[in-house]
Amino acid sequence: MNQPTSPIIGIDLGTTNSVVAALLGGKVQVLEEQGEAILPSVVGLTLDDKLIVGTTAKNQLAAFPERTISSVKRQMGQAIKVKLADQEFSPQEISAIILRRLRQRAETVLGVEVTRAVITVPAFFDEDQRQATREAGTLAGLTVERIINEPTAASLVYHAGESARRHLIVYDLGGGTFDVSIVRVEDGVIEVLSSKGDTQLGGDDFDQLLTKHVADIFLTQHGVDLMSQSTTRWRLIQACERAKCELSFHGVTQVAEEFIATVDGQPVNLDVEIARGEYETLIAPLIEQTIACVDQAIRDSGLTVSQLDELILVGGSTRTPLVQNRLREEFQRDPQWSVNPDLAVALGAATQAAMQDGQAVGPVLIDIATHTLGIEALTGSPFNPELKFVPILRRNSPLPAKYDEVFSTVTEDQDTVNFRVYQGESDQLSRNRLIGNFLLQGLNESDQADGEILVQFELTLDGILKVTATERKTGLSKGIKIDNALSQMEQEGSQHSFNRLEEMFGASDELMGLGEVVEAASFGEIEEEPDIHIHRADSASRPASKLAQLVTRARALAGSLSGDDAQDVERLLDSITQAEQRGDDAALGNLESELDDLLFYLDA
Ligand code: AMP
Helix, strand or coil: CCCCCCCCEEEEEEEEEEEEEEEECCCCEECCCCCCCEECCCCECCCCCCECCCCCHCCCCCCCCHEEECCCCHHCCCCCCCCEEEEEHHHHHHHHHHHHHHHHHHHHHCCCCCCCEEEEEEEEEEEEEEHHHHHHHHHCCCCEEEEEEECCCCCCCHHCCCCCCCEEEEEEEECCCCCEEEEECCCCEEEEEEEEEEECCCCCHHHHHHHHHHHHHHHHHCCCCCCCHHHHHHHHHHHHHHHHHCCCCCEEEEEEEEEEEEEEEEEEEEEEEEEHHHHHHHHHHHHHHHHHHHHHHHHHHHHHHHCCCCCEECCCHHHHHHHHHHHHHCCCCCCCCCCCCCCHEEEHHHHHHHHHHHCCCCCCCCCCCCCCCCEEEEEEECCCCEEEEEEEECCCCCCCCEEEEEEEECCCCCCCEEEEEEEECCCCCCCEEEEEEEEEECCCCCCCCCEEEEEEEEEEECCEEEEEEEECCCCCCEEEEECCHHHHHHHHHHHHHHHHHHHHHHCCCHHHHHHHHHHHHCCCCCCCCCCCCEEEECCCCCCCCCCHHHHHHHHHHHHHCHHHHHHHHHHHHHHHHHHHHHHHHHHHHHHHHHHHHHHHHHHH
């Protein structure tokens, strides 16, 4: 029997994690081992001097730091030795151990001997660092066919073999490093025009900030400093990393660990709730640093923002919604992250490897949400709310996808919310398509109710969208299933034209009438109910303050008042808006009592 020929594999040799991929069954794929795609770039020696690589080594990092090496990529190209227990190794040797492990994985999955590889390096790596990477490959028994830049690999995943000229921003935020490159793709050639980065900025820093925040809360609650002992500190860091990842998909999460400390001889659990807004406040300054780097890279490339066609996200930390939202805001582009951002570089390396091997490969195609889905809600300051489209499941999200966000009722005694589900890319409701609605009734009927509602969107590969709203404290829940959410999107063109006309003609009665008919006819299920809104919950507005609720009541009442009463309400609402804009808390306190008294008098 003929021995199959050895394929060239593609390797992303990362600072935190490494991944191997290859052409398998005509498709570029990541090679997994026991369901694991990622191999932590960690090497260790057990107490009986056995060599361990990957997750096992990562697990012993906290307990035996002197017997474990992580992030060796930072030392590549330096003429130094790193210590592992009582032995010394060059950085290349440690990298070679990781590469050898990946090679073994590839041989197991492919069932053939593997001797050739394409390996990726950061665009900023100098010649010494590239040479050290080549040497590591050789030590691992691999002929390094090509060293390619990580942003080049990421671009190949999306644009292999394309001839049209495109300029891309490749934004790569991993565990320990950040870099951004401006890349030109033309006639199948990919060229890095400029690169900028920070080798000491990544998801690990986000973990640290969240860890400190939770440790401070625990110290206040129980008088115990979890950071003072290495075992509790390590458990806390791991719990915070899990919570951080959860916050990419959920509006709120728990940082929880059982029996983490002892107080007065009694075991105490860690159980702290963190809302996404609270976490985002912590990491916002770091995200701004990355945005400044992107600005610099664009300047260095000699291009302007308007000349850039696409924004590609790479690295696990780019799943952070704040990262995506800031980039969207800054560069007016919808980021492209449909290929798993942890795996994109390895897939690109394997694409290059396959092309090198003379195989025909195109871009890696996967299923994505082709439009953004969300609901109508009040946003902005509680004193001056605006009814907007609030995205929950973004365009380009890989499918199947499941995301949730926390909202709050507008008033304390509100017992119903009308959820209107929209599809579209504008924050203006009138520019998007209404694709369904449902009522959640019976809120606040239990003592436990607190007005917080979790709204979850789940979109399957078949385009079935499930939207569920759940009152957090009581579990009261209602939802809607929209079977053809994706095919409805095809009709978007005509709806957009309609909406544009609607805007141009100032929403005349005639057009408004047509709009309702179109929407009702398309979906048949839209329940025309009075506007019973919810408010997007963020750290500043959750739950709605007493003043915000008074303002909502006053606004509702204002239309039915006349004469002095109407003027008094108007004057007070104006003063509240101004005090809020000035950030004058003392004035807001006085105005709150004044409005409370006035409403009491008007209600009587
Ligand atoms: P990489 O170096 O590309 O493998 O990225 C690793 C980093 O991505 C680590 O800091 C992870 O905690 C982070 N990460 C992985 N998944 C998520 C997620 N869902 N949300 C936010 N960060 C994540």
